[in-house]
Amino acid sequence: xxxxxxxxxxxxxxxxxxxxxxxxxxxxxxxxxxxxxxxxxxxxxxxxxxxxxxxxxxxxxxxxxxxxxxxxxxxxxxxxxxxxxxxxxxxxxxxxxxxxxxxxxxxxxxxxxxxxxxxxxxxxxxxxxxxxxxxxxxxxxxxxxxxxxxxxxxxxxxxxxxxxxxxxxxxxxxxxxxxxxxxxxxxxxxxxxxxxxxxxxxxxxxxxxxxxxxxxxxxxxxxxxxxxxxxxxxxxxxxxxxxxxxxxxxxxxxxxxxxxxxxxxxxxxxxxxxxxxxxxxxxxxxxxxxxxxxxxxxxxxxxxxxxxxxxxxxxxxxxxxxxxxxxxxxxxxxxxxxxxxxxxxxxxxxxxxxxxxxxxxxxxxxxxxxxxxxx
Amino acid sequence: xxxxxxxxxxxxxxxxxxxxxxxxxxxxxxxxxxxxxxxxxxxxxxxxxxxxxxxxxxxxxxxxxxxxxxxxxxxxxxxxxxxxxxxxxxxxxxxxxxxxxxxxxxxxxxxxxxxxxxxxxxxxxxxxxxxxxxxxxxxxxxxxxxxxxxxxxxxxxxxxxxxxxxxxxxxxxxxxxxxxxxxxxxxxxxxxxxxxxxxxxxxxxxxxxxxxxxxxxxxxxxxxxxxxxxxxxxxxxxxxxxxxxxxxxxxxxxxxxxxxxxxxxxxxxxxxxxxxxxxxxxxxxxxxxxxxxxxxxxxxxxxxxxxxxxxxxxxxxxxxxxxxxxxxxxxxxxxxxxxxxxxxxxxxxxxxxxxxxxxxxxxxxxxxxxxxxxxxxxxxxxxxxxxxxxxxxxxxxxxxxxxxxxxxxxxxxxxxxxxxxxxxxxxxxxxxxxxxxxxxxxxxxxxxxxxxxxxxxxxxxxxxxxxxxxxxxxxxxxxxxxxxxxxxxxxxxxxxxxxxxxxxxxxxxxxxxxxxxxxxxxxxxxxxxxxxxxxxxxxxxxxxxxxxxxxxxxxxxxxxxxxxxxxxxxxxxxxxxxxxxxxxxxxxxxxxxxxxxxxxxxxxxx
Numbered sequence: 001x002x003x004x005x006x007x008x009x010x011x012x013x014x015x016x017x018x019x020x021x022x023x024x025x026x027x028x029x030x031x032x033x034x035x036x037x038x039x040x041x042x043x044x045x046x047x048x049x050x051x052x053x054x055x056x057x058x059x060x061x062x063x064x065x066x067x068x069x070x071x072x073x074x075x076x077x078x079x080x081x082x083x084x085x086x087x088x089x090x091x092x093x094x095x096x097x098x099x100x101x102x103x104x105x106x107x108x109x110x111x112x113x114x115x116x117x118x119x120x121x122x123x124x125x126x127x128x129x130x131x132x133x134x135x136x137x138x139x140x141x142x143x144x145x146x147x148x149x150x151x152x153x154x155x156x157x158x159x160x161x162x163x164x165x166x167x168x169x170x171x172x173x174x175x176x177x178x179x180x181x182x183x184x185x186x187x188x189x190x191x192x193x194x195x196x197x198x199x200x201x202x203x204x205x206x207x208x209x210x211x212x213x214x215x216x217x218x219x220x221x222x223x224x225x226x227x228x229x230x231x232x233x234x235x236x237x238x239x240x241x242x243x244x245x246x247x248x249x250x251x252x253x254x255x256x257x258x259x260x261x262x263x264x265x266x267x268x269x270x271x272x273x274x275x276x277x278x279x280x281x282x283x284x285x286x287x288x289x290x291x292x293x294x295x296x297x298x299x300x301x302x303x304x305x306x307x308x309x310x311x312x313x314x315x316x317x318x319x320x321x322x323x324x325x326x327x328x329x330x331x332x333x334x335x336x337x338x339x340x341x342x343x344x345x346x347x348x349x350x351x352x353x354x355x356x357x358x359x360x361x362x363x364x365x366x367x368x369x370x371x372x373x374x375x
Numbered sequence: 376x377x378x379x380x381x382x383x384x385x386x387x388x389x390x391x392x393x394x395x396x397x398x399x400x401x402x403x404x405x406x407x408x409x410x411x412x413x414x415x416x417x418x419x420x421x422x423x424x425x426x427x428x429x430x431x432x433x434x435x436x437x438x439x440x441x442x443x444x445x446x447x448x449x450x451x452x453x454x455x456x457x458x459x460x461x462x463x464x465x466x467x468x469x470x471x472x473x474x475x476x477x478x479x480x481x482x483x484x485x486x487x488x489x490x491x492x493x494x495x496x497x498x499x500x501x502x503x504x505x506x507x508x509x510x511x512x513x514x515x516x517x518x519x520x521x522x523x524x525x526x527x528x529x530x531x532x533x534x535x536x537x538x539x540x541x542x543x544x545x546x547x548x549x550x551x552x553x554x555x556x557x558x559x560x561x562x563x564x565x566x567x568x569x570x571x572x573x574x575x576x577x578x579x580x581x582x583x584x585x586x587x588x589x590x591x592x593x594x595x596x597x598x599x600x601x602x603x604x605x606x607x608x609x610x611x612x613x614x615x616x617x618x619x620x621x622x623x624x625x626x627x628x629x630x631x632x633x634x635x636x637x638x639x640x641x642x643x644x645x646x647x648x649x650x651x652x653x654x655x656x657x658x659x660x661x662x663x664x665x666x667x668x669x670x671x672x673x674x675x676x677x678x679x680x681x682x683x684x685x686x687x688x689x690x691x692x693x694x695x696x697x698x699x700x701x702x703x704x705x706x707x708x709x710x711x712x713x714x715x716x717x718x719x720x721x722x723x724x725x726x727x728x729x730x731x732x733x734x735x736x737x738x739x740x741x742x743x744x745x746x747x748x749x750x751x752x753x754x755x756x757x758x759x760x761x762x763x764x765x766x767x768x769x770x771x772x773x774x775x776x777x778x779x780x781x782x783x784x785x786x787x788x789x790x791x792x793x794x795x796x797x798x799x800x801x802x803x804x805x806x807x808x809x810x811x812x813x814x815x816x817x818x819x820x821x822x823x824x825x826x827x828x829x830x831x832x833x834x835x836x837x838x839x840x841x842x843x844x845x846x847x848x849x850x851x852x853x854x855x856x857x858x859x860x861x862x863x864x865x866x867x868x869x870x871x872x873x874x875x876x877x878x879x880x881x882x883x884x885x886x887x888x889x890x891x892x893x894x895x896x897x898x899x900x901x902x903x904x905x906x907x908x909x910x911x912x913x914x915x916x917x918x919x920x921x922x923x924x925x926x927x928x929x930x931x932x933x934x935x936x937x938x939x940x941x942x943x944x945x946x947x948x949x950x951x952x953x954x955x956x957x958x959x960x961x962x963x964x965x966x967x968x969x970x971x972x973x974x975x976x977x978x979x980x981x
Contacts, residue, residue: 133382134382135381135382135385138382138385176393179389179393180386180389180390180393181382181385181386181389182382182385182386182389233426235411235419236419236422236423236426237423238408238411238412238419239411239412239415239416239418239419239420239422239423240416240419240420240422240423240424241412242412242413242416242420243412243413243416252423252426252427252592253423253426253427256426256427256592256593256594256600257594258426258427258594272408272412276412277408277409277412277413280408280412281405281408284401284404284405288401291397295390295394298386298390299387299390299391302383304382304383304386307383307386307390308386311386311390311393315393318397322397322400322401322404325404326403326404326407329404329407329408329411330407331403331404331407
């Protein structure tokens with residue numbers, strides 16, 4: 001009976017959703033609200049309250065997505081991809097200038113950020129593409145070219161905004177998904193080598209501030225009051241927090257505004273200053289549980305679309321977390337990447353929660369094999 | 376179908392590989408956290424501390440100086456000053472440019488600023504002291520255009536009786552580059568002043584106080600958010616002096632006509648300095664606010680050296696005053712009795728050289744007392760020949776000559792008491808008898824400061840007790856602590872004939888100072904006139920008879936008088952040196968008379 005999704009009513013469908021994951025997501029929302037409360041110097045405005053509202057909205061969307069039939073997404077994957085690329089083009093033409101980069105469309109209700117949307121649609125499209133593949137075709141190099149192509153189109157558009165972080169993320173997702181889909185390992189090595197060889201070429205296309213960021217990352221003391229300032233202040237926040245932290249609202253780096261963007265990209269530095277290494281490791285623990293769940297869904301799923309969808313979306317979560325954390329700790333250059341589910345901001349949270357909705361959806365359909373590919 | 380499953384297997388295997396890779400990356404994150412938050416934690420904690428806290432100093436009030444009656448001699452007046460907080464200025468040049476249109480800035484101002492910004496504590500720079508109300512109003516009105524410029528309350532040293540206490544109190548100034556290298560860390564704080572002369576200099580550690588500070592929490596732009604902690608400053612210790620400002624003022628007025636002179640008045644039992652003047656004087660207030668180049672040059676190049684405290688730094692041949700030393704040496708050694716007489720024919724012939732007496736016709740037969748009273752040279756030439764320079768020098772040292780007295784002032788000179796070994800060391804030549812003879816009348820190599828002369832006479836008139844001259848009574852007004860352990864250096868019996876001689880010198884018709892005696896019977900003074908040669912009298916001068924006072928100022932004799940009063944129960948001593956003033960009896964003695972009379976009137980309360 002479990003095989004036919006149409007036999008379930010809404011309540012039964014809800015029961016299939018993993019409660020443990022919901023609790024984890026709830027905890028993340030609570031951590032986000034607490035940190036934003038502290039970032040505002042002990043005030044729910046301007047961030048914590050709004051973030052909680054968005055979070056509630058996001059969780060609702062996540063649950064709705066979780067209840068949808070999986071084959072809907074399989075069928076509409078390319079359409080959605082197309083829509084998101086069109087939206088990216090619209091942003092290029094008519095986007096509002098914000099923070100020096102055209103990233104969103106002002107819909108008056110909320111700002112739509114198509115570069116976030118495209119992460120989901122790209123994973124959906126790739127999952128669909130490989131869903132119909134055989135192992136033999138997956139071994140062929142040429143078979144992996146279309147995935148690269150559907151990545152390059154949005155990546156170039158995103159890079160023009162300019163949003164280097166998202167563009168790189170798109171390539172990374174595709175790369176990992178191609179890898180998982182069974183490309184020969186020596187080919188992976190070849191691609192990686194040529195990518196490294198292309199890096200000087202890529203350098204020429206970078207904008208001055210992006211070059212600066214890379215140079216500053218390589219040597220933060222190069223310009224301690226300019227580009228290096230952010231990363232230096234962030235490291236001071238980490239280091240001075242120590243093992244146990246300075247206590248909520250007590251972080252001098254955060255509370256005295258030394259730490260830049262403490263409510264968005266640098267929120268992890270603030271968390272580590274106020275809650276210490278212990279707080280940071282606990283947060284990483286929560287992420288690990290979510291990622292572990294995502295991969296377990298992928299491993300247990302019997303259809304390739306679901307497998308790859310869960311895998312890709314979980315990988316996005318991991319990449320977000322890793323890049324953000326590595327960046328604020330000075331392990332990677334600053335690229336403008338929020339801490340998933342914690343940073344203030346609607347669109348990325350919406351993306352991630354929608355993504356989790358899809359993972360939950362896959363979880364519900366993990367036993368399906370052929371039912372998916374029917375029409 | 377089977378192919379599908381094998382693709383699924385591949386996916387599963389690769390997913391596990393990716394998972395393993397992610398665990399590695401996650402471990403890297405935790406490793407980095409451990410590195411930053413455990414290993415490097417101390418380093419970053421220090422950086423965080425420096426980030427968030429800004430310390431601003433609170434300047435202490437300098438200690439107040441009062442005289443023996445509590446009259447204020449040095450105080451602090453509050454005023455407004457403009458300061459520059461370097462942390463709050465982004466465009467220093469633009470700010471200073473705006474500023475220069477609003478208030479008049481001191482000359483060389485920009486250069487000063489550059490020097491100060493290179494200082495180790497460059498947080499605050501004083502732009503201008505003593506702002507007028509107009510300037511304060513203008514700065515407040517343009518505050519927005521002047522980031523970093525603040526108007527704060529400051530204090531400036533003020534000396535109400537500036538002219539006549541200048542040499543004792545000294546003055547304060549902003550520390551020089553050399554001062555800043557000293558171990559005194561406090562003066563590195565902008566706005567601190569340092570005593571540069573007089574008591575302000577020697578007592579600076581007591582007077583300067585301890586600065587306090589505010590600890591402010593600041594944001595990334597170093598703007599002050601709130602004050603975390605305030606440690607108040609500790610005002611400097613007050614000083615009560617033994618000095619009597621009324622007497623000091625009187626002496627200043629009395630010296631008014633003289634070109635260059637100095638006076639010391641002291642209590643002979645306690646060693647308390649009651650007045651200590653050097654003439655001409657200067658206004659120490661000029662220095663507190665930053666002296667102008669013009670004023671400084673005129674003080675520096677004044678031929679009468681107003682910046683030098685001649686009472687302690689002026690070294691003069693003591694002249695006839697030194698005869699008392701020779702007399703004490705002779706009595707102490709039992710060489711003569713007070714009744715011992717010598718004949719004075721007006722000169723003494725020693726090894727084919729004629730040493731003249733002050734009275735060329737001669738004094739006839741004299742005993743010690745009359746020799747002192749008439750200041751006969753020949754009598755003391757003869758004593759000196761019997762004593763030799765070493766014994767004279769020994770006695771002179773016992774009386775406090777040839778070494779610093781230890782008064783609480785810097786730049787005190789030691790004077791000079793020559794000996795044979797000194798001469799050999801200094802000139803590489805043997806001592807001649809003739810040099811002993813001229814030393815006996817306080818000429819030749821012998822040098823003493825006015826303070827040393829006063830101390831010497833005090834120790835003679837107090838019955839032979841050692842005293843240390845002292846200006847400081849304690850933290851408040853009152854008498855000084857007195858000598859720590861008074862020692863009798865000579866038997867008082869020795870002094871009776873000496874004091875009889877100094878009594879006669881003033882109060883007997885034969886005495887050299889008779890015209891300057893005090894007429895009030897209970898206030899009469901005794902003393903010794905002295906005329907010390909600046910230039911050797913040549914035979915030609917002597918023949919022309921115009922060898923005393925018709926020369927240019929620089930070549931005239933110093934006029935010296937050291938006296939004590941009241942004559943039968945001595946209490947006060949006064950030493951007066953008028954540089955190039957001519958005869959001691961003519962210039963210095965009348966001044967000393969007036970001073971000793973006034974001292975008794977002002978200070979005899981009991």
